[in-house]
Amino acid sequence: MDTAAMRARKQDLRAGLRARRAQTYAGEAGAARRSREAQQLLGRAAPLRALVRSAVETGGEAPLVAAYHPTPVEADVMPLARELAGLGARLIFPAAAGRRLEWIAWDGHSPFVDSPGRGFGREPEGEHLGPDALSRALLVLTPAVAVDRSGTRIGHGAGYYDRALAGVGDGTRVVSVIHPDELLEVGALPRGEHDVPIPAVLTADALVRLVTIDVS
Template sequence: MTEVSKKDLRREILAARESMSPFLLAQTNAELAEWMYRLPVELTADDVVAAYVATGSEPGGTAMLDALADQGLTVLVPIVPEGGPARLQWGEYRGEAALTRRRWGLLEPIGRRLDPDTVHRARLVLVPALAADRRGARLGRGAGYYDRTLAVTDVPVAAVVGDAELLDGPIPQGPDDVPVDWVLTPGGGFVPTR
């Protein structure tokens, strides 16, 4: 798959997501939230999970974050730093009401910004993806924020995608792309990779 076809794949997936009905998106997010009670790593209350705040038709929604917090877990969500692509900063998720729109219209937590190295405290990282394959290759939006962040940590990572976005065929990876350990889909749960 060439870089042009990766761009085409991104465009195709984004178009499919945008055409998804609000009902189907809500159902997808509810199913993903249920999987938060069956995580692929053993956690106890007060453990840390790094996740993300879904935007638009991206799978996940705040229901997924609320399900994690419901278990007594500390949930970190990203804050995009100023300037060009760099490692993500973090903030603690304290409910949907404690989020505000910031750079690029993304919802980010109100309160203290935590250093990029805060992700090392996590026992699991849930990352957004446009697609992922069964080898652990993840197709993001192309800016590399997550790859820069994950390259310096050995925390287990799960990419969250829709059912049709888990691909059998390989997604090519460059030298800076960080593979994931699981792919989470609403219908299939956590699928191990590699």
């Protein structure tokens, strides 16, 4: 369990990172920058498209890919989500369900609706696959406030993704999608007992494999 000092440090870091993100990506200039970076991010994701394309070509069930609907200042993962759906992946998006995430299928083009969950982005109106859907996923694209190069991720503080990622399958590829300046140096973020290390991040600059150092 996180100590009180670690929780306080995470809260301070989260507040500072969110404020920096809001300053950089709010307003017309910020939205234009985010839009440009979304296209650059799509270009950097070629290995992820190849992963999905290969899985589709093997036949059988459509590969399951988890994504999320970003807030207006988060890195925009939706162009990539649409492209993966177009390649034949089955996309799923999170929704609040008590202390766990519920996963809802998206057909690649239907509109999203406001989530009733506090702090959640928009969600699709497709089939509900339950909280254990990530155990069958080929690829999981997660949000984050920041990730450091030792694989430590800081999220929005409720622990939803740490609980969800604890149940991914052995062959699942997990990638956090963030802005370029939110990939921090080794050890920049504190890691608690229940924080699940992240093996890779995708930004407008690069798809980066991380060395998930044990910091316990």
